[in-house]
Amino acid sequence: MSQTEYEAAIEHTLMAIEDALDDCDWDIDYERSGAVLTLTLEDNGSQVILSRQSANRELWIAxxxxxxxxxxxxxGWKCSTTEENLPTLLNRVLSEQQGESVELGLPQ
Incomplete structure (x- = not known):
């Protein structure tokens, strides 16, 4: 994957996550600042942070x-340690932090 292809893929992905958050039933705020998308669960204030890692062409989730x-x-995006795809991983970590099942409706 070239750097240009990576940048297009990551931008498309972050925009898809933002659109899914706008359409979901959960009270999850988000803010994008440069290469970082911060998701905040309003019920408990916990955060999930997605960051663009251009040097190694990865997407990191904290x-x-x-x-x-x-x-x-x-x-699509696949985790190097859990082998989960992005929608599965993101739904899982959001559900763990919310304490209830969260489904963003991102395409697999």
Missing amino acids: AKSGGYHLSFTAP
Whole structure:
């Protein structure tokens, strides 16, 4: 994957997450600042942070349960340690922090 392809993929992914958050039933605020998208669960104030790692062409997720590094392999982002795809991983960490099942409706 070229740097240009990576930048297009990560931008598309972050925008899809923002759209899913706008459409979900949960009170999850988000803020994007440069290469970082911060999700805040309003019920308890906990956060999940997604960050663009351009140097190694990865997407990193920081959650209470740990840090996750995802690489883009068709058809999408996959975690190097858990082998979960991005929607599964993000729903899991948000659910763990919310204490209830969270489904963002991101495409697999």
